[in-house]
Amino acid sequence: MADRDAADLSQLTAALLDAARKAGATEADAVAVAGESLSVDVRGGALEHADRAAAVEIGLRVLIGGRQACVSASDRSARTIAEMAERAVAMAREAPVDDMIGLADPAELSPQRDALGLDLDDGLAAPQPEALLDLALRAEAAALAVDGVRMAESAGASAMHRRLWMAGTNGFSGGYGRSSHGISAVAITGEGTGMERDWASESRVWQDDLPAPEEIGRRAGERAVARRGARKPPTGAFPILYDERVAATLIAHLLSAVNGTAVARGASWLLGELGNPVLPAGMDLIEDPRLPRHPSSRPFDGEGLPTARRAVVSDGVLAGWTLDLATGRKLGMRSTASAVRGTSAPPSPGVSNMILTAGSASPAELIRDMGRGLVVTSMLGASINPTTGDYSRGAAGFWVENGQLAYPVNECTIAGNLRDMLMRMTPANDLPDWRTHRVPSLLVEGMTVAGQ
Template sequence: MTDALLSAARKAGATEADAVAVAAEALSVDVRAGALEHAERAEGVEIGLRVLIGGRQACVSASDRSTRTIEEMAQRAVAMAREAPVDDAVGLAAPDQLADLRDGVGLELEDGRPAPEPDLLLDLALRAEAAALGVEGVRIAEAASASSMTRRLWLAGSNGFSGGYGRSSHGISTVAITGDGTAMERDWASESRVWAEDLPPPEQIGRLAGERTVARRGARKPPTGTFPILYDERVAATLIGHLLSAVNGSAVARGASWLRNDLGQPVLPAGFDLTEDPRLPRYPASRPFDGEGLATAARRIVADGVLQGWTLDLATARKLGMESTASAVRGTSAPPSPGVSNVALTPGTASRDDLIRDMGRGLVVTSMLGASINPTTGDYSRGAAGFWVENGQIAWPVNECTIAGSLREMLMRITAANDLPDWRSHRVPSLLVEGMTVAGS
């Protein structure tokens, strides 16, 4: 399929081209009140073509794989590219830059299981729902679901690259509700794994959703003032995500990053490393090569608190006079752009409970409710919910508050707990941040 796309692109007049084909099969089951509510099976193939002509590029995509469609795609892409503005930074990788490993061997990205029968997923979802309803105080389970998906990707370019791999994904989730009317509260639990055998039991997921929900009964606004805030590990990755966005080569090249002048400078406290490893077996974002065919490798984004480098694809690397970090990600309808895969932050030695005890009075945040982030200045404001802490102990649940600060200052004041989560693409422990503004009652 990708060979046919490249051939059509050459015939249409493209100087360079690359092509992506993605095939996916997915099955999901939702239950409610002990019965099947919705089941969906989907499968399909998407193809994408990028053509380059003299520093101009264009991308097109389709779900039809006929010869006629492929020829029309190539002709349309070439016509679009000829009208596009010139960007001397765009271009395929040189042959000597391309990855040697061109499949997923060794990364265990597929568990090899046949597609599950709907009855199996139905059983998992029903067991999760029953466990949530078994928690005293849960009124209803708003949703419980189980899903399975297999996705296969192939990338080829006129530079000689051709490779691909498959990936499986399995998930279980539950949402529970307690209370009525204005006193109604909800919470959730969800887990996903590359290998089905690595999933926790559905009863564990459902029970956790129920327990989290019941703990939110009687939520009210917190006081207003300046307090320490503990980002629970459920949401701590969002805080580090703002740092990752600021070191993304696209933002840096545009001058739209609050860290654009901080390469080689402290951005986290001493002792913190922020690492990326795209080749962790069985991890959801692992991949042998990036979206431009370059070999992925482990790297340190931050070492001992100091920013080591940007996240770069080929185009942003050329604009900044640097080398790509093999960080290109792409779909079928857009050109490559920089992105990260499996990221981990150094955990601390104290437990989450220890940090709560030491904070004395403040807020534990367990969910975020929207955002107002200035990517150029790092000004930060987000809606939040969680639990108020008095005398080092959780006192009551909190909703409808706003937390604010400066990302630069916040990240330099973090203390990490020892609860580094596993199996996630962004592994970040609970983080205590001193001196943030809380706007509540």
């Protein structure tokens, strides 16, 4: 984060805290976020849409006797800041009492107040629109060059820089910047009712880490062409291989179930399972918030606590919940430094970079061994019961016969129970890099497929 930007945001949070004290708040914390982004989309070899945005948002949370309220604004004037504080205090006085809310003890706060060593901002100047246009056009051209692609539905490129500063009346004050760069493409094959589409997209914190746009466009085109002639699969109980593009969604359901908010409310299908197996033996699910150049890395959480590597699941056994200060207090546990927050809401538990243990077999070897079943490459819709773990989702992908991909499939539903599914899971060795959730392809035995 540039020194001037950091100073401006720091001054804004200091002004918010000063206004909160004057308005009568017992405790308060404040967030200031500045960001600028540029994105372009192309179609048919020409620019279709370009969007540039730049804004600063400020947020204030006040606490008075176990009551809290949050307000936010995009105006940074002294008058607005004073009005925000007065409004927040008035709202807090009418809020219900919750004895579990409150700022962190000063002794708990992170000693690191910046992102030094995490490389979260590549420091590049904002790109010119022409540079992003070139990337998008190259991705589109590569998709169209794949034999069988009828058209590119869209291709795009984007760049974003975001700076954050957070401060509290408990003495915390710190912030950092973050960059993000992305390229995407969507390709279409076939016509009318036989039309199929697929996509490819990559994003990185550092521009230098992005794949070439030609690779992304080619991947989108090849994926679309592979879906020609898709039809419904048979109905029955079959093994399902979640391709690494969608495998992280399965683990996301596990992460939702261990979130402290769901656990404290008694609305988790993993309630009472702490210390029990939830994944096959030998599998770990690790959160590492301090991976350099990774999209969700952070030196401290949304309440100023120091982040650290931790195991959510260790050797298949559920090792801990995901907690912020309030949910930790409700459950009689310490925060896992997992608070996330924006400008308009109080902190809540959330995760950063997640890594699931990879297996030893390749996806092709798992497909060979599954014999007959389904490879899922895309999903839509979801019906998940948060208290029982019953699971049902629309899916598309490829049918497997005799250990080989036989034909593409669409318009099917896959169903099971998450508790059982996760215990019957075999990971492949294709652990992706640079993702927020690094999850390899996952083979799940005995699921229900509803097709023809």
